[in-house]
Amino acid sequence: MSMRMIGDPVRRKEDLRFLTGNGHYTDDINRPGQLYAVFVRSPHAHAELRGVDAKQAKAAPGVVAVYTGADLAAAGIGSLPCGWGVKNKDGSPMAEPPHPVLATGRVRHVGDPVAVVIAATKAEAEEAAELVEVDYKELPAVSSAEAALKQGAPLLFDAAPGNLCYDWHIGDEAPVTAAFAKAAHVTKIDMVNNRLIPNAMEPRAYIGEYDRGTGDYTLHTTSQNPHAIRLLMGAFVLHLPESKLRVVAPDVGGGFGSKIYHYAEEAAVTWAAGKLARPVKWTAERSESFVSDAHGRDHVTHAELALDKDGKFLALKVSTIANLGGYISTFAPAVPTYLYATLLAGTYTTPAIYAEVKAAFTNTVPVDAYRGAGRPEASYVLERIIDRAARELKIDPAELRRRNFIPKNAYPYQTPVALAYDSGDYFTTLDMALKAADYAGFEQRRAEAKQRGKLRGIGLATYIEACGVAPSAVAGALGARAGLYEVGEIRVNPTGSVTVFTGTHSHGQGHETTFAQLVSERLGVPIELVDVVHGDSAKTPFGMGTYGSRSLPVGGSALVKALDKVEAKGKKIAAHLLEAAEADIEFKDGKFTVAGTDKSKSFGEIAFAAYVPHNYPLDVLEPGLDETAYYDPKNFTFPSGAHIAEVEIDSDTGTVELKRFTAADDFGRIVNPMIVDGQVHGGLAQGIGQALFEECRYDAESGQLLTGSYMDYRMPRAADLPFFEVSTHGTLCTHNPLGVKGCGEAGAIGSPGAVMNAVVNALMPLGIHDLQMPATAERVWQAIKGAAKRAA
Amino acid sequence: MPSVSMTVNGKKASGTVEPRTLLVQFLREILGLTGTHVGCDTSQCGACVVHVNGDSVKSCTMLAVQAEGAAVMTIEGLANGDDLHPMQAAFREHHGLQCGFCTPGMVMSAVDLVKHNKSPSDHQIREWLEGNICRCTGYHNIVKAIKAGAEAMAKARP
Numbered sequence: 001m002s003m004r005m006i007g008d009p010v011r012r013k014e015d016l017r018f019l020t021g022n023g024h025y026t027d028d029i030n031r032p033g034q035l036y037a038v039f040v041r042s043p044h045a046h047a048e049l050r051g052v053d054a055k056q057a058k059a060a061p062g063v064v065a066v067y068t069g070a071d072l073a074a075a076g077i078g079s080l081p082c083g084w085g086v087k088n089k090d091g092s093p094m095a096e097p098p099h100p101v102l103a104t105g106r107v108r109h110v111g112d113p114v115a116v117v118i119a120a121t122k123a124e125a126e127e128a129a130e131l132v133e134v135d136y137k138e139l140p141a142v143s144s145a146e147a148a149l150k151q152g153a154p155l156l157f158d159a160a161p162g163n164l165c166y167d168w169h170i171g172d173e174a175p176v177t178a179a180f181a182k183a184a185h186v187t188k189i190d191m192v193n194n195r196l197i198p199n200a201m202e203p204r205a206y207i208g209e210y211d212r213g214t215g216d217y218t219l220h221t222t223s224q225n226p227h228a229i230r231l232l233m234g235a236f237v238l239h240l241p242e243s244k245l246r247v248v249a250p251d252v253g254g255g256f257g258s259k260i261y262h263y264a265e266e267a268a269v270t271w272a273a274g275k276l277a278r279p280v281k282w283t284a285e286r287s288e289s290f291v292s293d294a295h296g297r298d299h300v301t302h303a304e305l306a307l308d309k310d311g312k313f314l315a316l317k318v319s320t321i322a323n324l325g326g327y328i329s330t331f332a333p334a335v336p337t338y339l340y341a342t343l344l345a346g347t348y349t350t351p352a353i354y355a356e357v358k359a360a361f362t363n364t365v366p367v368d369a370y371r372g373a374g375r376p377e378a379s380y381v382l383e384r385i386i387d388r389a390a391r392e393l394k395i396d397p398a399e400l401r402r403r404n405f406i407p408k409n410a411y412p413y414q415t416p417v418a419l420a421y422d423s424g425d426y427f428t429t430l431d432m433a434l435k436a437a438d439y440a441g442f443e444q445r446r447a448e449a450k451q452r453g454k455l456r457g458i459g460l461a462t463y464i465e466a467c468g469v470a471p472s473a474v475a476g477a478l479g480a481r482a483g484l485y486e487v488g489e490i491r492v493n494p495t496g497s498v499t500v501f502t503g504t505h506s507h508g509q510g511h512e513t514t515f516a517q518l519v520s521e522r523l524g525v526p527i528e529l530v531d532v533v534h535g536d537s538a539k540t541p542f543g544m545g546t547y548g549s550r551s552l553p554v555g556g557s558a559l560v561k562a563l564d565k566v567e568a569k570g571k572k573i574a575a576h577l578l579e580a581a582e583a584d585i586e587f588k589d590g591k592f593t594v595a596g597t598d599k600s601k602s603f604g605e606i607a608f609a610a611y612v613p614h615n616y617p618l619d620v621l622e623p624g625l626d627e628t629a630y631y632d633p634k635n636f637t638f639p640s641g642a643h644i645a646e647v648e649i650d651s652d653t654g655t656v657e658l659k660r661f662t663a664a665d666d667f668g669r670i671v672n673p674m675i676v677d678g679q680v681h682g683g684l685a686q687g688i689g690q691a692l693f694e695e696c697r698y699d700a701e702s703g704q705l706l707t708g709s710y711m712d713y714r715m716p717r718a719a720d721l722p723f724f725e726v727s728t729h730g731t732l733c734t735h736n737p738l739g740v741k742g743c744g745e746a747g748a749i750g751s752p753g754a755v756m757n758a759v760v761n762a763l764m765p766l767g768i769h770d771l772q773m774p775a776t777a778e779r780v781w782q783a784i785k786g787a788a789k790r791a792a
Numbered sequence: 793m794p795s796v797s798m799t800v801n802g803k804k805a806s807g808t809v810e811p812r813t814l815l816v817q818f819l820r821e822i823l824g825l826t827g828t829h830v831g832c833d834t835s836q837c838g839a840c841v842v843h844v845n846g847d848s849v850k851s852c853t854m855l856a857v858q859a860e861g862a863a864v865m866t867i868e869g870l871a872n873g874d875d876l877h878p879m880q881a882a883f884r885e886h887h888g889l890q891c892g893f894c895t896p897g898m899v900m901s902a903v904d905l906v907k908h909n910k911s912p913s914d915h916q917i918r919e920w921l922e923g924n925i926c927r928c929t930g931y932h933n934i935v936k937a938i939k940a941g942a943e944a945m946a947k948a949r950p
Contacts, residue, residue: 011887015884015892016884017892018889019867019876020827020868020870020876021825021826021828021868025826028826123812201829201837201893201894202831202893203830253829253891253892253893253894254891254893256927286831286832287834507891508892508928509890674887678928678932678933681932682927682928682930683930684930685927685930709832709833710834710836711834716931717931718917718918718919718921718934719919719921719922723914723932723935724930
């Protein structure tokens with residue numbers, strides 16, 4: 001019986017419960033005696049918090065308690081911690097002002113929580129929250145990072161003069177300056193990477209519980225990494241030993257980064273549950289999600305590219321201002337630095353790169369990693385400036401990229417911005433994409449569209465990303481305050497079924513299927529008998545969760561190591577039972593065989609012997625077949641690819657229609673192509689959403705969020721998108737046992753540049769050479785009108 | 793407080809509600825039918841779509857008392873025992889779901905589409921989904937699944 005599973009589009013094990021309404025999302029869970037929390041939030045972007053009067057609220061029907069920042073401070077509750085410290089150019093640490101669970105003294109963005117009302121029903125808590133009287137003295141607010149860094153801007157923290165969190169740089173400036181001095185051509189560009197709101201469809205929800213008998217706390221949370229929440233909340237905020245705190249992240253309805261972070265509401269409900277000795281539940285309203293889930297992106301960048309006369313890139317310099325929002329979110333400092341500027345070599349041989357990044361505090365919701373996290377911003381800078389250079393030098397954009405690709409025989413390839421790529425083949429994915437998109441036939445389609453009165457454009461982007469972050473020691477040297485390994489446990493049960501425990505967390509990625517495929521193929525156990533457990537700190541060993549496309553490269557590698565141990569122990573047991581030398585035992589298709597004979601034992605027989613050790617080498621071998629392994633990555637993995645967008649623009653209305661989108665991605669080995677394609681589709685929709693629709697906007701004066709609902713924040717809908725043409729190429733990762741690279745973020749990384757290059761390509765005949773995201777009908781229409789005026 | 797009775801997934805269901813109780817709250821909180829989800833507060837996302845007297849309805853836009861006497865079907869009532877409804881099976885076969893949160897609303901909406909249009913085109917499917925937001929799939933496989941589900945439904949009930 002062949003058990004080939006890796007590479008098959010196995011239908012998902014988790015689907016049955018989701019399709020029949022039997023999933024268990026946090027808000028589906030209720031506990032006896034449960035109370036409901038509602039947060040009182042600041043309506044102001046920036047204000048002095050002069051007092052909170054909860055007297056009336058406390059007397060309202062059903063209300064059990066009202067807590068304010070002062071109550072939490074009196075209880076010794078700590079600041080929400082930051083998991084990554086970044087250093088300034090001069091080596092000094094970044095400004096790291098505190099982030100209280102409930103605001104004290106000052107509120108710093110619309111939505112900043114100032115009090116929590118806890119009542120018997122949600123409606124009662126909501127009504128009482130209206131009765132909490134907060135005395136605010138409004139202060140001038142600043143919402144853009146550029147404005148925040150200007151002299152005289154409203155100051156958020158005394159501890160952060162000039163609203164500067166850090167002024168960081170990477171790369172060697174001198175060779176860059178020298179290269180620019182001798183360059184035949186210099187291309188310059190100014191870019192805005194628009195702020196996005198992640199919008200996982202499941203709003204955040206938490207249930208805190210406390211057991212008076214044992215003193216144990218439990219938190220059910222919509223988290224991508226329950227162990228990290230247990231560590232951060234237990235050690236830094238509530239000062240609870242991990243042994244007294246269980247964190248469970250059950251089915252989670254999407255994350256995209258926004259559910260990585262430790263949020264104020266998690267700490268508040270857990271603490272309140274202990275104080276009241278009753279379960280306390282909070283579920284975000286969507287309008288609360290808009291003002292309290294960490295946002296993404298929000299960069300302003302100036303870049304310059306130096307080229308020689310043949311179009312070879314000589315040097316790149318990049319200057320970026322990043323918006324961090326009103327507080328430092330959990331991993332925020334790493335995003336515009338180590339996850340961004342280290343990717344500025346892209347797929348190219350640019351020998352000299354220098355980047356500087358200033359990160360600013362503003363009166364907006366904190367910004368942190370969102371699908372791609374820094375890497376989409378880097379890819380966008382490169383692909384937009386390269387396209388512009390191609391136009392200026394009148395070189396075909398595909399050809400210009402090809403001239404600068406890192407050659408296939410150059411790996412491992414050390415970039416000038418810290419990363420060393422282990423493998424890659426950008427020529428092949430570019431050729432695949434060009435062919436699939438019929439790049440050669442485009443001009444004909446443009447001409448045909450013109451006859452219909454439409455402006456048609458094509459745009460391409462290549463990308464590289466760094467996934468599976470990262471060797472712990474390297475990350476630690478760069479400021480990470482956590483390890484970045486992963487853990488896997490293979491528990492073979494006595495009658496041969498297998499329970500797999502992983503420290504990663506699935507919130508749509510399909511781990512219950514992909515990881516079961518790995519185990520099924522390796523052990524020869526039918527996939528129906530392999531179950532994957534994740535998301536509960538009481539069940540799984542300490543793992544780091546899921547973000548940065550790490551689950552398979554890092555978590556899968558840990559499982560492979562654990563499977564190695566299971567196989568090795570199984571061979572010892574088989575050798576004993578078969579009275580053969582261990583070295584002569586072969587394991588294949590679920591059978592342990594003495595090499596060259598027909599003597600064999602099935603995997604099930606070995607498992608049974610391990611747990612019923614009547615005939616067993618007990619003097620040299622422990623019973624049981626349950627192995628755990630930790631895997632710390634040796635390097636990042638480097639997925640890459642080429643994306644091509646084709647758009648049509650109605651010049652009367654400015655409406656952009658995405659006609660085609662082609663992606664050719666290199667993810668190394670693929671375990672489940674159906675799931676991989678699905679991950680690409682979803683990433684593409686988010687990247688295309690950034691390019692064409694989505695934009696989080698604040699009023700510059702008041703700091704009020706102007707896009708605070710689905711009526712104002714433009715989510716991509718089904719009719720906005722075409723079918724995607726996706727394909728994959730498999731250059732194996734050289735340093736993890738599966739050769740896998742990660743696929744979760746790629747779609748969101750390559751697509752914004754491809755779409756915007758297509759939009760600019762379409763508008764070029766009108767003399768328009770640049771446009772900022774998102775290319776909404778209004779913005780395109782304005783650009784067309786402006787061009788017409790200039791031409792007149 | 794008013795009491796309300798209706799048929800939910802073929803069974804009599806009743807309970808005491810506040811006048812302001814939404815149908816989705818009645819289903820989730822009183823009947824414990826948590827397959828119907830709430831993803832927004834402006835009736836945009838469609839995670840809460842159920843059938844009321846055979847038509848798809850966003851159950852966050854309707855008061856529980858308005859469903860008095862109605863026949864309501866939720867995602868929990870769609871399968872026939874262990875046999876998935878053809879639309880559910882098509883979503884699984886075509887990987888039309890990832891995190892699963894929008895899925896109940898998508899499936900219920902899709903079944904209603906096919907009631908109105910037995911053989912919808914890709915374009916018609918995309919237009920129909922105007923009121924259902926998915927953040928995971930880019931809609932690609934949802935559209936494929938609905939097309940295949942419609943075909944399977946036509947075969948199942950000629």
